[in-house]
Every structure is written in structure tokens, then in C-alpha cells.
Amino acid sequence: MLVYKTFTPDETEALGGKLAELLAPGDIVCLSGDLGAGKTLFVQGVAAGLGADVNDVTSPTFTIMNVYAARIPVYHFDLYRLENAAALVDIGFEEYLGGDGVALIEWADKFPAALPAQYLDIRFTAGEGPTERIITMIPQGPRYLQMSEELKERADTGFRYCDPSV
Template identity: 50%
Template sequence: MSAKKTIISKSVDETIQAGKELGKQLQPGDVVRLDGDLGAGKTHFVKGVASYFGIQPEKVSSPTYTLIHEYSGTLPVYHFDCYRLEHEQEALEIGAEEYFYGEGVCLIEWPEKIEGLIPEDAIRVDILHQPEERRKIIIHHQNPEA
């Protein structure tokens, strides 16, 4: 069974705060898929999650050209950007599945590029553009208590 929470963000800071709130609920081995268009705020959301684990938000950037950034905090945070991938095999070659089932938290931008590799119990976060520079953030939990 799943549960859903919707947040309306009016600023970058509120998007970061929404990520921080989700961070409070994450545990080792959790995978979060971040769905949204270019410029929706996925990386800002990751900054919030990372800050919950003691990582300075300004150190977080999109790993568009490197595929993954690893951040050391109270829990490791693994930030994937799969935008440039052509095939799931490319993610397998860098050991993506080992990250998914490891001791840290994985956050995946452009998860549709590696859909078949993402664990079924991944948390889904949709970030949608809204009028007046707002964002609608919808967090889909697999666990209804979340």
C-alpha cells in the first residue's frame, strides 16, 4: 500500500526544505526516484535531503557529466543523474545496483532511463512546474505510515 504527500513550494528554499523533511524519513538502502522536467528543482530537492545528513547544500551539484556524486554525511548520499544514459547497461557498468542495495541513500534524477534497475519499493518524488514559479512536489511512499 502506498501513501502520498503533496507540498506546494513557493521558492528554492522551500524546495530544499521539502527535501530536508523527506531526509528525516530515509534509512540506509532507501532509493528515491526524482521525476520532473528540466529545471523543475530536482537538484535543489537533493540539496535538502543531503543537508539533513549533514552535507553542506552548496557542495551538492547535478552529476550530469559524471553520472553520480557521492557525499559523505551521517549517511552516505548517492546522487545519480541518468539524463545522458542511452542504455541501462551503462548504469550496471558503474555498479548502480550496488549503490541501490548499499548502506547509503540513493537519489536518482531521470530515473526513467534506468527504470528496470530501480527497486520496486523506491520512493517516488514528482516535482512539477506550477504558475508563478511555484512547484508541486508529490511524494509517493510505499509505506503508508511514512
Template identity: 50%
Template sequence: MRIVATNPDQTQAVGKKLAALLQPGDLILLAGDLGAGKTTFTKGLALGLGIKRNIKSPTFTLIREYKEGRLPLYHMDVYRLEDGGAEDLGLEEYFNGDGVSVVEWASFIPEELPAEYLEIRLNKDETDDNKRYIDFNAQGKHYEKLVAKLAE
């Protein structure tokens, strides 16, 4: 499924809508170039989960935890782990925990990922700097159902 967002508010709105469908233990992988809108999308997820705090990119902290919403949100940026080290973070505990895990740059930790997840790829339009193409790639029946509900 593909959604086209023409501004950052629409990108956030897609995240907010998805948040209403999420359950404990859900895993979302966000892919896209720098500036594609991964953190903007995550801000929408947080709003949809009832999290009021400002969402910041976890680039330098690796993991930010937001526990005050309907479900906890675990926002991870594993870009700095391209040379290894993910096995020491205890990611499996997050992935199997009570909240929603959002992982940016998951391509750097393929061996740490479970078989089922929802990958969301954000791509900038080449001519319109505000326009984003948001593509959903479900891995597993649970995520296929989730994407089908989002499409309704």
C-alpha cells in the same frame, strides 16, 4: 501526497525534513522537467543529512558521492543513459548500501530499479516560475510509512 512550495527555499526545506526520516538503503527517484527543482530538492536532503559541501547536479559525472553526513548520499543523474549502459554502473551496490540513493531521470533505467522506492515528482507552476508542486508516490510499505510520517 502533494506539497506546494512557493520558492526554492521551501523546496529545500521539504528535502531537509524528509532527510530526517531516511535510513540506509533508501532509494529516492526524482522526476520532473529540466529546471523543476530536482537538484534544489537534493540540496535540502543533503542539508538534512548534515552534509555541508555544495551539491552539484551529476549530469556529466553520473554519480556524486557525499559521505560526510549522518548517512552517505549518492546523487545520480542517469539522463545520459537513455540509450543504455546502466548495468555497468553497479547501481545495485548503491541501492543496497549504507547510504541514501537519489536518482534523477530514473525512467531511463527501469530494469535496474528495485520493486520498492519513493518517487518524488516536481512540477513547475504554469503561471508562477518559483512555485513547485511536489508529489510523493510510495512504492512499498516502508515508503508508505515514510510518506505518512512526513505528512504529520
């Protein structure tokens, strides 16, 4: 488990951009946290880091999925409004996982049984200040453990790695 602390929206977005440097086709990133916790802002950073037009990146709450053209296609899901896991079949959810793009799934914790065995679990919680965020990354599988360790090595002044054992 890796824990980061960001103090501004720009820092949250920058952390997403750093993660983008490590993503490859087929990667799956699951995002959970309360409304306004920074999930979509983080996705904007990932999408920008992959070369997508950040102005196109919005929460797909009503459309369920947006696709962003980038050096690796970005499949951005928002499962907030889905009532049950059967709706995932209707949108072809499984077809986008592990394919030619990167799947970024907001509210993935609503349907854990629909997720593959390996992915990067990222949880967002509010910190002490109004824009402070605690971002916890829990790698599920060796690919995501390696990715998390590489991200830790790239941490800079834009965000801070926090040792969770302290």
C-alpha cells in the same frame, strides 16, 4: 499519493531537509521532472539534512554519480545523459541501491526496469508562478508509505501539503 506545493526554492530545499529526517541506510528516492523543475535543489535539502556540505551538492549530469559524506552516505545519481540501461551496469548502479547509504536518483523514470520494487517516487512539476513547484510523492512499498505519512505530519509553513483528492 501525497502532494506538496512549494512557492520558493528555499521551500523546495526545506521539504528535502524534512525528508532527510526520515531517511535511513538503504533508502531509495527516485526523482523525475523537467529540467529546472527542482530535483537538484530538493537533493541539496536532503543532503544538508543528512549533514553533507551543501556547497558540494551539484547535479552529477556529466559524472553520473556523486557521493556526499554525511551521517548516512548520499549517492546522488543523474541518469539524464545515459543512453541505455546497460550503462547502469558499468557504473555499478545496483551496488549502491539498498546498501549503507541513501540513493537519490534524478531522471529515474528513464529506466524504470532498473529500479527495485520499493522506493519513494517523487515527481516535480512547475506550478503557476515562476518558482512554484508541485511535488508529488508516490510511495512504492510499505516502508515508503510509512515515510510519506510521517512527512505529512511534519509539514509546516515552509511548504504545504495539498490533499490530492480536492
